[in-house]
Amino acid sequence: MKIAAHTLGCKLNYAETSHLLRQLAESGHTIVDFHSEADLYIINTCTVTAIAERKCRNAIRQAVRQNPQAQVAVIGCFAQNEHDKVASIPGVTIVLGNDQKHQLERYINDNELLRLRRAKNKLVCSSEPKQNDSRREANLNLNGRWDFAGAWSSAGRTRAFVKIQDGCDYFCSYCAIPIARGRSRSATTEEVVKMVNECARSGAKEVVLTGVNTGTFGLHTGERFIDLLKRLDDIEPIARYRISSIEPNLITDEIIDFTASSRAFLPHFHIPLQAGSDNVLKLMRRHYDTALYREKTEYIKSVMPDACIAADIIAGCNGESDEDFEATKEFVESLPISYLHVFTYSERPHTAALKIEPHTDMHLRRLRSQELHAISERKLAAFNESQMGKARPVLWESDDHDGMMHGLTDNYIRLERPFDPTYTNSITTETITAENIVRNVMSDD
Ligand code: SF4
CATH class of the missing domain: 3.40.50.12160 (Methylthiotransferase, N-terminal domain)
Known part of the structure; x- marks a missing residue:
């Protein structure tokens, strides 16, 4: 076929x-x-x-x-x-x-x-979706705990995505993912090591550890995420690791300290925020408040000053008042994060947020989304500016972009240079300048 x-x-x-x-x-x-x-x-x-x-x-x-x-x-x-x-x-x-x-x-x-x-x-x-209106009820319902199936992908030979975890037990009020992907479960450390070794044999130099709620790795097998990271750091053919995304309440100081001192884990974090108002975080049933988020991001920057930190944020969820949105903007402005992934709130069937009042008007959601995009662009420009003149390792990719090739620094800045296939999948040290930086904004809806 x-x-x-x-x-x-x-x-x-x-x-x-x-x-x-x-x-x-x-x-x-x-x-x-x-x-x-x-x-x-x-x-x-x-x-x-x-x-x-x-x-x-x-x-x-x-x-x-x-x-x-x-x-x-x-x-x-x-x-x-x-x-x-x-x-x-x-x-x-x-x-x-x-x-x-x-x-x-x-x-x-x-x-x-x-x-x-x-x-x-x-x-x-497909099994019937389960209504997500009570976390307790949902937690009692174990039907969603499906088998774990490992997977890894190579993207352009240089970077591989390795699935280490699937599903989620958190049931945030706006999110349909626990219904779509079932309860949290993960690979064992040995299974991840095997997949990473396969990636290395395929030629990948960088591995991105991927999951729905990655930080819950090992929750039901008794293994610890930090121990997995330590084990992977020893796999020499892999030069670089990133953690695709980790919840603020699950990124421990131990993980941050380990990343700062490890051989191959990079100073790049994706930590979902979703809202900068404690009222809204409660409505969303998130597992942290703004104080914890600030503490984590400030600690990262104190031990890795050049780290890139990206945050997901939702504009206009149900129950978000004007005051809440103002608080979100103020909070985001004050955080040491590098840019935002902005999502305009969208009602998802079967989720608890459908019952939260008042519903935010679609026009207002879009306006709020635009404001957050503008903040993100300013923050990204400031982050890029802070990196000018610094020398950072770059892993070069294979695509030809009109005679140029791209690569990512360890702290996730996209650079370019004239296309030369001998550079593909190699790591070189480059000084970041206004000429070689690719200024694409990473805050898509
Ligand atoms: S937003 Fe993330 S943590 Fe919350 S329920 Fe969805 S997948 Fe889980």
């Missing part, structure tokens, strides 16, 4: 699609570009916002347009939470939620998809 795939959403989804395609290639299938004609299109979906869902629908329609005779398999978070809606899109052959998507390879290799297509049937496999 000629198989094409398209992935939406987070790095975890990318790792899982890449892993699946590698397995399918090993079974003898040919992997082709998503924009070309294929016998089977796989769309790995996201449900984090309404925009993400719209993009999923568009990708499905694009696949059907490209080859109306093809089979179309829709997997992942949107398929999990809205399986009936997905199945009703013309041309979709199979819908597999996160609890069932590991079956896809078997369905393909057993020609089950072909049989479905010929019989004009659809297969929809």
Whole structure:
């Protein structure tokens, strides 16, 4: 079969699609570009916002347009939470939620998809979403604790994303991810070490540790995240590690101190904030307050002054008053963070936040989002400015951008230089200047 795939959403989804395609290639299938004609299109979906869902629908329609005779398999978070809606899109052959998507390879290799297509049937496999209106109730419901399936992806040969954890037990009021991905579970340390060694054999120099709530690694196996980091630091062929994202209440001083003194963990952190008002953090059911967030970020900067810290933030969630938003802006301005990932609040089915009043008007949400984007741009410019003239290690990527190539510094600044393939996947020390910095703003909605 000629198989094409398209992935939406987070790095975890990318790792899982890449892993699946590698397995399918090993079974003898040919992997082709998503924009070309294929016998089977796989769309790995996201449900984090309404925009993400719209993009999923568009990708499905694009696949059907490209080859109306093809089979179309829709997997992942949107398929999990809205399986009936997905199945009703013309041309979709199979819908597999996160609890069932590991079956896809078997369905393909057993020609089950072909049989479905010929019989004009659809297969929809996904458990029903659980209402997320009580954390206690949700915690008592263990149905969502699915098996852990490891995955790793190589992106452009230089950087690999390794899935070390999946699911989440936190049930933040606005978030549909625990419903879409089930309860927190993780790989064992030995399983992660094995995946990282495979990445090293594939040539990757940098590994990004990825999960839904990465800091809960080991919560149910008795292992500790910090011990995993220490073990990985000893795997010499990997020159650099990043932690894709970690909750403020889970990034301990021990983790920060270890990162500062480790061989390969980089001074780059992604710590979700979501709101800078304690009222809103409570409504969101987050596990920290603004004081803790400030303490963590200030401590990072005190031991790693050049560290890059990114923060997710949501504009206009239900219950966010004008005063709350002012508090958020003031708080963000005062933090030593480098930039924001801004998300405009979007109602997610089955979440507790739907019941929080008052609902913020969509126009106001957008205005707030614009204000946060503007703050993010200023902060990023200030961070870049603070790094001018400093020499930092850069891992060069393989793509040719109109005669230039890009690479990331350890503290996540994108630099460029004239394209020279001999630089690909090598680490050189570069001085950051106004000429070699790529000034793209990292605060997309
Ligand atoms: S920590 Fe909160 S926002 Fe993050 S995945 Fe879990 S429930 Fe969603």
